[in-house]
Amino acid sequence: MALHEGCGPSGGGAVLVSRAAAASIPSVVLVAVLATVTPGPPATAAQNLDLERRAAEAISALERDPVAVEPLLALLREAPRYLPLHRALVAAAERQGDWLRALRGWRQVEELAGPEPEDQVAIARVALAAGAHALARCQARAATAARTDDAAAWLLLARAEAAEDRYEAALEAVERVLVVGGPIPDALLLRGELLYRAMRIPEAMQAFAAALEHDSGAAERVASFALSGALVVAPQLSELRGRLESHAAAHSDSVNTRYALGVLAVREGRAEDARRWLEPLADRLDLPPVHYNLALAYRALGELDAAERTLSRFDELESDERERWEESNRVDRLRGQAAAARDSGAIQEAVSLWEQASSSGALTTEDLLAWGETLLGLGEAEQARLVLARALAATPADPRAMGLAEQAATTAGDERASQALLARAALVDPESWACGAR
Amino acid sequence: MVAGTGALLAGAPGTSLVFRDMARDAGVEVVTYSGGPEKAHLLDSTGTGVVALDHDRDGWPDLYFVNAERFVRSGAEMRREAHRGVLYRNLGAQGGHPSGRVAFADVSRRAGVGDDGYGSGGCVGDIDADGEVDVYVTAFGPDRLYRNKGDGSFAEEAAARGVATPGWSIACAFLDADGDGDHDLFVTRYVTATWEEVLGARRTRRWRGQVWVMDGPRGLPESRNVYYRNDGAGRFREATVEAGLDAGNGGYSMGVQVLDFDRDGYPDLYVANDSTANRLYRNRGDGTFEEVGLASGVALSANGEAQGGMGVAAGDVDGDGWWELVVTNFAHDSYALYRNLGGELFVDYSLPSGVAAPTFAPLGWGVALFDADNDADLDLFFANGHIYPQVDQAASLRESYRQPNLLLRNDGGGRFVDASEALEEGESRSSRGAATLDFDRDGRLDLAISNQDSRPSLLRNETVGAGRWLEVDLRANGPWPALGARVEVTTVVPDGETRRQSRAVASGGSYASQPESVLHFGLAAASGADLDVRWPRGARRIVRGVPADRVVVVVEDR
Numbered sequence: 001m002a003l004h005e006g007c008g009p010s011g012g013g014a015v016l017v018s019r020a021a022a023a024s025i026p027s028v029v030l031v032a033v034l035a036t037v038t039p040g041p042p043a044t045a046a047q048n049l050d051l052e053r054r055a056a057e058a059i060s061a062l063e064r065d066p067v068a069v070e071p072l073l074a075l076l077r078e079a080p081r082y083l084p085l086h087r088a089l090v091a092a093a094e095r096q097g098d099w100l101r102a103l104r105g106w107r108q109v110e111e112l113a114g115p116e117p118e119d120q121v122a123i124a125r126v127a128l129a130a131g132a133h134a135l136a137r138c139q140a141r142a143a144t145a146a147r148t149d150d151a152a153a154w155l156l157l158a159r160a161e162a163a164e165d166r167y168e169a170a171l172e173a174v175e176r177v178l179v180v181g182g183p184i185p186d187a188l189l190l191r192g193e194l195l196y197r198a199m200r201i202p203e204a205m206q207a208f209a210a211a212l213e214h215d216s217g218a219a220e221r222v223a224s225f226a227l228s229g230a231l232v233v234a235p236q237l238s239e240l241r242g243r244l245e246s247h248a249a250a251h252s253d254s255v256n257t258r259y260a261l262g263v264l265a266v267r268e269g270r271a272e273d274a275r276r277w278l279e280p281l282a283d284r285l286d287l288p289p290v291h292y293n294l295a296l297a298y299r300a301l302g303e304l305d306a307a308e309r310t311l312s313r314f315d316e317l318e319s320d321e322r323e324r325w326e327e328s329n330r331v332d333r334l335r336g337q338a339a340a341a342r343d344s345g346a347i348q349e350a351v352s353l354w355e356q357a358s359s360s361g362a363l364t365t366e367d368l369l370a371w372g373e374t375l376l377g378l379g380e381a382e383q384a385r386l387v388l389a390r391a392l393a394a395t396p397a398d399p400r401a402m403g404l405a406e407q408a409a410t411t412a413g414d415e416r417a418s419q420a421l422l423a424r425a426a427l428v429d430p431e432s433w434a435c436g437a438r
Numbered sequence: 439m440v441a442g443t444g445a446l447l448a449g450a451p452g453t454s455l456v457f458r459d460m461a462r463d464a465g466v467e468v469v470t471y472s473g474g475p476e477k478a479h480l481l482d483s484t485g486t487g488v489v490a491l492d493h494d495r496d497g498w499p500d501l502y503f504v505n506a507e508r509f510v511r512s513g514a515e516m517r518r519e520a521h522r523g524v525l526y527r528n529l530g531a532q533g534g535h536p537s538g539r540v541a542f543a544d545v546s547r548r549a550g551v552g553d554d555g556y557g558s559g560g561c562v563g564d565i566d567a568d569g570e571v572d573v574y575v576t577a578f579g580p581d582r583l584y585r586n587k588g589d590g591s592f593a594e595e596a597a598a599r600g601v602a603t604p605g606w607s608i609a610c611a612f613l614d615a616d617g618d619g620d621h622d623l624f625v626t627r628y629v630t631a632t633w634e635e636v637l638g639a640r641r642t643r644r645w646r647g648q649v650w651v652m653d654g655p656r657g658l659p660e661s662r663n664v665y666y667r668n669d670g671a672g673r674f675r676e677a678t679v680e681a682g683l684d685a686g687n688g689g690y691s692m693g694v695q696v697l698d699f700d701r702d703g704y705p706d707l708y709v710a711n712d713s714t715a716n717r718l719y720r721n722r723g724d725g726t727f728e729e730v731g732l733a734s735g736v737a738l739s740a741n742g743e744a745q746g747g748m749g750v751a752a753g754d755v756d757g758d759g760w761w762e763l764v765v766t767n768f769a770h771d772s773y774a775l776y777r778n779l780g781g782e783l784f785v786d787y788s789l790p791s792g793v794a795a796p797t798f799a800p801l802g803w804g805v806a807l808f809d810a811d812n813d814a815d816l817d818l819f820f821a822n823g824h825i826y827p828q829v830d831q832a833a834s835l836r837e838s839y840r841q842p843n844l845l846l847r848n849d850g851g852g853r854f855v856d857a858s859e860a861l862e863e864g865e866s867r868s869s870r871g872a873a874t875l876d877f878d879r880d881g882r883l884d885l886a887i888s889n890q891d892s893r894p895s896l897l898r899n900e901t902v903g904a905g906r907w908l909e910v911d912l913r914a915n916g917p918w919p920a921l922g923a924r925v926e927v928t929t930v931v932p933d934g935e936t937r938r939q940s941r942a943v944a945s946g947g948s949y950a951s952q953p954e955s956v957l958h959f960g961l962a963a964a965s966g967a968d969l970d971v972r973w974p975r976g977a978r979r980i981v982r983g984v985p986a987d988r989v990v991v992v993v994e995d996r
Contacts (some may be wrong), residue, residue: 165834199836202795224741225772232789263740267785289742296735299783311732314742329657336642339650344640366647 051079059088066092081112099130100396103427115434117146117153123433124156128163130428132397136160138430144176151181158190167198185215189222196226205229212240216247219257224289227260248277255285259293266293271300282310288317331361338367342374350374365395372404381411397428453811453903455847455860457885461896464540466501468524472870472890474509474516475827479639480629480654481578482509483825484608484692485803485870485890487559487950491571493549494590497911497989498530499875499954501542501886503894504557504575509637516637522552523575528877540878540898550592555579559871559950563612563621564917565599566672571919576607576625576950578636585672600674605661606631611946612921613696613705614974615681616725619916620668621945624683624707626691627661629654641828646770648835649828656713660688663709667725682719683707685729689714696944697752697761698924700781703976705922708736710747710765736763736776740786745771746801749872749949753807753816754940755791756852761940764793766802766820766949769837773797773805773820777852792854793818793846800841801825803949804872808883810845810860812905812960814929814937818846818854821887821949823868840866843887843895860901867892875954881907881987883958888951905962906986912943912957913993914973919943919955920994922974929964937962961986 058071069092076085090105106123113119120143127136140157147153158173171194177187192207208230211218219227234240241264248257262277274297282290291314298307338353354371357363363371368391375384388405395401406421430436461467473482489502503526508519526542546552556578562571570586580602584592596602606628612621641650665683666674678684690712696705704721708731711717715737719727731737739745746768755762760778767773772794777787788794797820804821811817822841829837845861846854867889874883882899889895908927914920924942931937941957961967969981973994984990 167836199799201798205795228740228789229794232794267740267787267790269779269785292732292738292742293740295733296783296785299733299735300779307733314732326657332644333642333653333657336644336650336653337640340640340642364647366644 051075055079055082055085059084062088062092066095083109083112086112094126097129099126100424100427102126103130103132103135107427107433110434115142117143117150120146120435121150121153121156124153124160127397127428128156128159130397131395132428133160133163135397135428135430135433135436137164138433138435142435144173149180151177151184151187154180155184155187155190158187158194162190162194162197165197167194170194171198183210183214185211185218188214189218192222192226192230201229202233205233209234209240212244216240216243216257217251217254219244219247219260220254222256224256224260224263227256228263231260231264255281259285259290262290262297263293266296266300269300271297275301282313286313286317288314288321291317328361331357334360335363335367339370342370347374347378351378363390365391365398365401368394369398369400369404372408376404376408376411379411381408384408385412385414396424399425399428402428453813453901453905455811455845455857456862456900456902457810457845457860457897458862458900459864459895460540460898461894464896465542465544466503466526466886466896467893468503468505468544469521469891469893470503470505470870470888471508471519471521472506473636474511475891476641477825477827478641478652479631479636480652480658480825481556481606481631481636482639483652483890484558484628485823485868485950486557486888487609487804487871487948487952488873488886488888488894489560489562489573489952490873490875490886490954491562491573491952492954492956493525493571493573493586493592494527495570496528498528498879499877499956500528501526501873501875501877502551502560502573503888504560504871504950505553506556506558506578508891518637520554522546522554523557525549525551530877530879540896542877545590549590550594551584553577553582553584553594555582557582558607559609561610561612561946561952562919562955563623563921563945564919565612565621565668565674567620567670567917569918571955574601574610574612574623574625576603576610578606578631580604581607581610581625599672600676601625601666603627603664607664608692609694609946609950611694611696611707611944613707613945614922615665615705615721615727616667617704617723617975618668618670618725619975620670620672621917621921622668622677623666623674624694624696624946625664625666626694626709627663628690628692628712630659630661645826645829646835648832649826651826651828655690660690662687663691681725682722682727682729685719685727686715686717686731689717691717692747693749693765693947693949695750695752695763695947696921697763698922698942699752699761699763699778701760702781703972708750708752708763710750711744712746712748712768713744715744716747716765734782735784735786738786739771739774740788745774747774748801748803749805749821749947749951751805751807751818751947752944755807755816755848757815757850757937757939759938759940762787762807762852764805764807764818766805767797769799769801769824771798773802787852791852796844796846796856796858799837800844803870804887804951805948806872806874806885806953808874808953809907809958809960810847810857810883810899811901811903812882812907812962813850814905814931814939814960814962814964815848815850817848817857818844819872819874819885820844820846821869821872823870823890838866840868842866843869843872861897863895863897867895869895871949871951873948873951873953874958876909876956876958879909879989881909881958905960906964907961908959908967908969908984908986909989910941910957910959910969910971911955911989911991912971912973913991915994915996916974919945920974921945924972925957925959925992926970926972927959927961928968928970929961929966931962931964937964956989 093102120139124136124139137160143153154177161170188211195204265274278294295310334357342350372388385408391401402425409417486504505521505523527545529541558576573584575582583596645651665678667677693710707719709717718731749766763776765774775793776784800822806819807816824839827839847857871888885897887895912920971979
């Protein structure tokens with residue numbers, strides 16, 4: 001068991017306590033910890049027991065309601081270095097999906113407990129969710145360096161590398177997962193996804209097939225092209241098909257699997273089977289590909305009226321889809337024209353085009369940053385802040401978004417906001433954590 | 439009458455596919471341009487096709503490379519620079535090969551075919567049934583019709599004959615749609631655009647979130663395809679609506695393939711569309727068509743999605759007598775192989791056939807279904823090349839503008855394996871049109887490829903241990919080439935297996951290109967074959983016991 005050293009702010013004696021032990025809060029250790037971290041005169045045993053009871057209550061309340069942080073914060077004012085409280089706050093933030101708050105909590109934990117591989121895995125997970133990919137990679141790397149046989153750490157490292165488009169490094173990490181953890185379905189799926197993104201399509205199909213061999217339920221997490229591909233290269237297709245059919249029969253919500261089985265049946269000329277899978281699906285999933293393949297099955301069965309009806313429905317849906325696409329294409333074009341105008345120096349035209357695009361549809365972070373930066377260049381700091389706030393809302397840990405927003409806040413004279421953004425930037429900067437410390 | 443002219447070539451076990459680029463050695467060096475280097479408008483990137491034709495009827499296939507224009511930036515303005523299409527005469531008849539060097543000579547000026555418009559593609563027919571092959575050239579701007587005068591030269595007569603199609607045409611095909619013995623014409627058209635829009639275009643679309651690229655085609659105004667009916671004297675009248683070809687018209691059409699998918703004896707039309715559903719027009723037998731693409735399963739991918747169709751080829755991939763369709767598509771979307779289940783229904787067989795995996799990443803244009811190794815099945819060639827040069831700027835995209843072409847070998851049962859290592863092309867280019875021809879008449883089909891803003895590739899088939907072969911030159915009573923004529927070849931190999939293969943003479947196909955009209959058959963180890971010829975107007979001729987390894991000329995009885 002790894003031990004680490006904790007030290008109280010009041011200069012009390014050093015206490016050795018394992019992180020795991022602290023998390024499980026055995027009362028004998030807790031008393032010792034509280035004795036060292038409580039400021040002011042030495043606490044009595046009774047005081048410590050009272051704190052212990054209130055901490056347990058506050059943590060329990062927070063577990064029931066992640067918003068109920070106040071009692072815990074009050075306790076932290078009394079015992080600011082009490083790890084379980086920090087961990088409880090982190091857990092609450094994670095449950096709420098407030099990844100930046102969770103990262104701030106982890107920062108406290110790391111400061112108190114030092115870098116622990118298990119924590120680093122957790123921090124990497126949170127950083128990934130926050131979009132702080134560099135930090136996630138840093139933490140996962142540190143964790144794998146410390147615990148070379150930790151499959152979860154390698155899997156996170158693979159995900160972090162992938163998030164930064166470093167497919168070869170991600171694949172190396174995922175291979176390590178499979179070596180140390182065996183054929184974990186998530187890793188097999190990720191390997192397929194990475195190979196697919198690296199344009200190594202035949203290998204990707206093999207990987208997806210391998211994932212399905214180990215877990216038929218994985219079919220629900222694979223895109224339909226990949227799933228169809230996997231079914232083609234699967235070495236034991238009839239066995240796999242049987243397992244997928246059993247899975248689909250047992251799980252009424254397994255729409256992906258049912259659709260894949262239907263398409264497979266169309267392709268293999270098993271029109272009756274295709275109808276069996278696709279007909280019920282068409283009632284639940286009113287989507288063009290389902291109707292299209294069902295129509296082909298009807299045609300193969302000679303049921304021409306049904307085929308025509310189904311194709312009509314397909315046409316209706318396609319027509320709706322086209323309209324939606326046309327609208328989104330119009331917005332895309334405005335976005336592109338804005339970027340082109342900015343690049344050619346037509347700044348006012350660019351701003352006007354972004355405004356038009358923004359009033360018609362959602363802009364990407366990339367657009368918002370370009371728009372915000374252009375506004376900043378025009379000296380429109382307040383407008384820039386509004387635009388950049390939208391970028392930050394979409395990608396709260398994006399370093400460029402934070403940098404531009406900080407610049408806009410400074411220009412607008414909002415020192416407090418500027419400091420907050422600098423702090424946020426520091427929070428996701430790997431170099432400010434133990435994993436990236438030089 | 440059957441006349442043997444070819445040289446004997448023994449087949450040998452253990453085949454090693456080899457295609458070597460010898461364009462430079464053969465003197466085929468025209469640079470085919472397509473707009474500016476930045477490719478800010480679609481017109482900059484659709485490229486050009488290549489036409490294989492025997493324009494002087496000397497038995498050696500010649501090549502016509504369509505050319506477009508080069509855009510050169512001059513200050514704030516974009517200047518248009520004309521570049522002529524080039525007709526290369528195959529000098530084989532002058533003793534150049536098969537014994538030695540293959541050589542072509544630029545005869546464009548003498549032949550009068552040096553079109554300096556913004557060309558797209560081409561196809562051949564015989565508009566006035568004089569037995570001389572005529573050439574139609576599609577373009578951004580009025581299309582051209584080069585009538586063969588029979589003395590090795592041509593006269594441009596598009597306007598006079600009613601086929602100077604305006605707008606942006608891509609591909610074309612002649613066919614006797616109404617069975618009256620003359621060649622009608624179908625032309626695909628793409629986007630409606632003006633020169634001002636083309637030259638002033640800006641890159642306003644983000645490709646995979648990384649680089650700014652040209653816009654379209656979706657969101658740009660579509661252009662409609664055109665069908666012209668021949669009056670028998672070589673004059674044309676537009677008959678798109680009365681022929682039923684207005685159904686599903688538009689949709690950014692690119693390649694077109696004539697085939698008889700339901701084997702009813704009437705030529706049907708398949709149109710590959712970019713980003714919208716492909717179309718299959720079934721000929722009703724009276725010169726009118728019904729659109730059956732969606733209902734037949736050849737309009738969309740297996741996932742019910744429209745793909746970015748570019749080129750198309752047709753042929754019997756699995757040896758069951760029914761012709762499959764192969765369509766090249768945009769990048770990040772596999773090319774399609776539609777398996778024909780008996781003339782009414784197709785299924786997307788791209789994945790099981792092995793076509794999907796190697797074709798997912800590249801962007802495809804020209805396509806050929808041909809027997810590369812003469813083993814009596816159809817292999818596949820794909821000409822690839824991206825339309826966005828900007829993909830080279832973002833390494834994380836893992837794409838390239840210049841892409842290797844692909845050769846997929848048929849295992850005999852309709853499953854393909856990647857054999858692209860056989861393509862010895864040197865550096866990759868951004869390829870567009872592609873056509874098959876046997877330019878050295880050695881019984882192994884070669885490939886001509888047009889490359890964007892680069893010289894062409896001329897891939898000589900030097901496969902070692904290729905099987906035996908036959909090439910069939912059909913001379914019907916009527917126009918030449920004998921469009922619509924079909925040949926079924928039956929072979930019995932030494933182990934007793936009977937194999938049937940079919941080919942038909944067709945105009946157009948691939949991407950804006952034209953293969954040689956002499957039909958090629960690989961015979962594997964068979965020493966000869968029986969030929970069942972069906973002439974365009976239904977007459978039949980059976981020729982038994984034709985020895986292998988030669989070109990045979992079959993003439994229709996009068």
